[in-house]
Amino acid sequence: MCLAAALAAPVSFGADAARQQAQARLLDRAAFLCDDCLFGASDYYYCFAADNRILIGYQKTPVLNYTDKSKNYLAPAHPSWAAWTAPGQSVPIAYDDKYIWVSRTPEVKRGFRAGLQSVFFWASRANSKQVRLKRSSIRDIFTGSDQCRGAGGAKAN
DSSP: OHHHHHHHHHHHTOOOOOOEEEEEEEEEEEEEOOSSOEEEEEEEEEEEEETTEEEEEEEEEEEEOSSOTTOOTTTTTSGGGSOOOOSSSEEEEEEOSSEEEEEOOOOOOOSHHHHHHHHHTGGGOTTTSEEEEEEOOOOTTOOSOHHHHHOOOOOOO
16 A cells, blocks of 8 residues: 555656757857856856747856856866857757756867776766756847847746
8 A cells, every 4th residue: 555655646746847859949148157256156048949939048057267257167077067068050959847958968088187087077977968957038138149039938937
């Protein structure tokens, strides 16, 4: 009886909305970089066109830098804290009401140091993980795409 109740419990609380898979086109991106940060955070926003919808998501990454806001000295030690970069204009995504998932493209590193890093950071598997972007309704930050600025109806969370 207890086993049946334990198996039925997740079903009775309701399931999350199903992820929808799509091939999306990256329309624009924007960044709010943390300058001269001692363990601050930078925000990266991405605007996608998928399934006749405009989807906007952001990624907040921990940053340690000084004098150069484009650097993040934490990324080599923890590769999953690096900002997501699109492999091209068209990317496969999965999305639901709260999040957008994109795949991180593996970096090709060469040399002895890269070999050591791959051994020591193998457990993090940052190059093979998906990056979860939180859905947002912010539109005014995109200057390169009128589609992103004019789109409405995204759910902010």
